[in-house]
Amino acid sequence: MMFEKWVSTILLLQFCCVGCGFCGKVLVWPCEMSHWLNLKTILEELLQRRHEVTILTSSQTFLVDYHKPSAFNFEVIFVSGNQEDAEKSINYFLDLAVNIMPTLSLWESAKLFQNFFLEATEQFEEVCRKAVYNESLMEKLRETKYDVMVIDPVLSCGELVAVHGQHYREILWATSSCLPSYVPVSMGGLTDRMTFMERLKNMMFTLFFDFLLLPYTYQNVLPTTFCESMGKAEIWLIQTYWDFEFPRPYLPNFEFVGGLHCKPAKPLPKEMEDFVQSSGEDGVVVFSLGSMVKNLREERANFIASALAQLPQKVLWRYKGKKPATLGANTRIFDWLPQNDLLGHPKTKAFITHGGTNGIYEAIYHGIPMVGIPMFADQPDNIAHMKAKGAAVEVNFNTMTSADLLSALRTVIYQPSYKENAMRLSRIHHDQPIKPLDRAVFWIEFVMRHKGYHSLDVIGFLLACVATAIFMVTKCCLFSCQKIVKTGKKKKRE
Numbered sequence: 415m416m417f418e419k420w421v422s423t424i425l426l427l428q429f430c431c432v433g434c435g436f437c438g439k440v441l442v443w444p445c446e447m448s449h450w451l452n453l454k455t456i457l458e459e460l461l462q463r464r465h466e467v468t469i470l471t472s473s474q475t476f477l478v479d480y481h482k483p484s485a486f487n488f489e490v491i492f493v494s495g496n497q498e499d500a501e502k503s504i505n506y507f508l509d510l511a512v513n514i515m516p517t518l519s520l521w522e523s524a525k526l527f528q529n530f531f532l533e534a535t536e537q538f539e540e541v542c543r544k545a546v547y548n549e550s551l552m553e554k555l556r557e558t559k560y561d562v563m564v565i566d567p568v569l570s571c572g573e574l575v576a577v578h579g580q581h582y583r584e585i586l587w588a589t590s591s592c593l594p595s596y597v598p599v600s601m602g603g604l605t606d607r608m609t610f611m612e613r614l615k616n617m618m619f620t621l622f623f624d625f626l627l628l629p630y631t632y633q634n635v636l637p638t639t640f641c642e643s644m645g646k647a648e649i650w651l652i653q654t655y656w657d658f659e660f661p662r663p664y665l666p667n668f669e670f671v672g673g674l675h676c677k678p679a680k681p682l683p684k685e686m687e688d689f690v691q692s693s694g695e696d697g698v699v700v701f702s703l704g705s706m707v708k709n710l711r712e713e714r715a716n717f718i719a720s721a722l723a724q725l726p727q728k729v730l731w732r733y734k735g736k737k738p739a740t741l742g743a744n745t746r747i748f749d750w751l752p753q754n755d756l757l758g759h760p761k762t763k764a765f766i767t768h769g770g771t772n773g774i775y776e777a778i779y780h781g782i783p784m785v786g787i788p789m790f791a792d793q794p795d796n797i798a799h800m801k802a803k804g805a806a807v808e809v810n811f812n813t814m815t816s817a818d819l820l821s822a823l824r825t826v827i828y829q830p831s832y833k834e835n836a837m838r839l840s841r842i843h844h845d846q847p848i849k850p851l852d853r854a855v856f857w858i859e860f861v862m863r864h865k866g867y868h869s870l871d872v873i874g875f876l877l878a879c880v881a882t883a884i885f886m887v888t889k890c891c892l893f894s895c896q897k898i899v900k901t902g903k904k905k906k907r908e
């Protein structure tokens with residue numbers, strides 16, 4: 415007994431040493447929405463490995479629940495708005511992106527988007543000011559001596575806190591952002607094979623983002639530029655991988671860790687499993703427009719439901735709005751779906767998705783072909799990637815009819831190439847020597863252990879340069895001094 419205990423203690427000790435040869439302090443600047451869910455996976459792994467994780471969050475947040483007891487520490491930045499305001503502005507954004515902008519001309523919608531962006535930036539700037547200009551908060555963060563700061567750079571400011579805090583090493587968790595003109599720009603919905611007109615659009619989008627949006631975001635708080643503060647990051651964790659990306663140039667400190675939240679499927683709840691099994695040979699279709707879109711216009715919900723009703727498959731639809739009148743007997747509505755477990759179910763034939771990265775990665779992981787209904791942000795890009803790889807069909811949310819949706823679904827279910835391509839992406843995804851989550855955590859720990867990715871060698875080189883220079887100067891001085899002394903002596907003798 416005694417012996418056994420000893421063994422287990424030693425194992426535990428060893429486990430601790432292996433698990434966290436170095437237990438550090440991590441400061442986190444998160445972002446709302448699906449980004450937070452994804453980042454949380456990494457942070458929970460860091461907790462598991464006994465690092466101390468502190469999350470900087472504004473009081474106006476609706477995902478990061480800092481009231482609940484948690485293994486994370488929270489440092490709350492109090493602002494005038496509350497959770498309700500946050501939800502209101504998210505809902506307005508959704509309405510704008512999903513319902514209003516598509517009915518306007520490109521120019522009008524760009525103007526409207528810019529207005530919204532500026533307003534949101536103002537709100538966000540308040541949070542940023544209250545963080546960066548609160549000396550006692552900054553002092554507290556400095557005194558805690560964090561080893562690393564993990565930042566979601568979607569909404570800028572985290573890097574300002576890091577720059578102001580001076581000594582943190584940063585890790586950025588990001589969607590890939592690209593500059594060269596032949597790489598499709600974010601939100602353009604383009605692929606790497608562009609026609610002249612598409613490249614023109616690509617360039618216009620780049621200019622729009624660089625000159626109309628970005629200048630407003632940073633300079634009001636601290637006089638630093640986007641590139642300058644972003645350039646200080648030690649590692650970029652990119653939330654995609656080569657199953658998803660097109661070939662393109664990238665920096666050596668980019669680490670592609672897409673799909674790190676994916677897991678093998680767990681069994682479904684009994685009732686859901688029964689419904690799925692009742693589909694027989696035809697199988698099921700999983701349908702979700704993500705956690706943000708809760709409501710659709712009634713007519714739209716109706717023709718979606720009537721398209722689904724014509725399928726021989728059973729459909730599981732995540733939807734919180736009013737039950738559509740045309741809902742078929744084969745379709746069931748749920749408030750929430752265990753999406754990953756459903757996509758990993760052997761009966762699942764297709765996934766209807768808005769094209770968020772998390773959902774797309776779950777589909778890639780389990781090899782499920784997709785029908786994409788992208789609405790805003792990076793969704794059109796993500797679906798464009800999946801379309802180009804032959805694993806998805808896109809339907810336009812604003813112009814689609816019942817027939818369009820039905821024919822898209824039939825295509826991905828009955829044309830074997832879609833399933834084959836989805837399986838090919840899945841094989842590529844699984845063919846990695848180290849899992850993406852482990853790689854993400856490895857690089858965060860690496861930065862903590864070595865205090866940086868490239869600084870040590872650079873500092874070493876600079877020190878060597880300085881040492882050589884000092885050595886040479888001293889040698890020269892000594893040499894000339896000796897000369898002077900000698901000639902002086904000579905003169906005296908003469």
Ligand SMILES: *[C@@H]1O[C@H](CO)[C@@H](O)[C@H](O)[C@H]1NC(C)=O
Pocket residue numbers: 492544548549550551554
């Ligand atoms: C500044 O930060 C401290 C420590 O987090 C906090 O107690 C204080 O309320 C903040 N002050 C302002 C004006 O927000």
